[in-house]
Amino acid sequence: MSNISPGMVDKPLSSESPFDSDRKNLEQADIARTVVYAITQPDYVNVNEILVRPVSFN
Known part of the structure; x- marks a missing residue:
C-alpha cells in the first residue's frame, strides 16, 4: 500500500487559501x-510514502 500526500493542488478552493501563497500550487497532473x-x-519494490510539495518561488 502506498500513501501519497500532495501539497496544495490548483483547484477552485485552493485559490482562496492563505497557505503556501509564496508557492505555485501543484497541478492535478503532477499528482x-x-x-x-x-x-x-516492480512487485519487489515497496513504495510506502510519497510527499509531493511545491518548491518556493524565493
Whole structure:
C-alpha cells in the first residue's frame, strides 16, 4: 500500500487559501504522475510514502 500526500493542488478552493501563497500550487497532473509512478514499480519494490510539495518561488 502506498500513501501519497500532495501539497496544495490548483483547484477552485485552493485559490482562496492563505497557505503556501509564496508557492505555485501543484497541478492535478503532477499528482497523477506520482500515482502512476507508485503503481508501476516492480512487485519487489515497496513504495510506502510519497510527499509531493511545491518548491518556493524565493
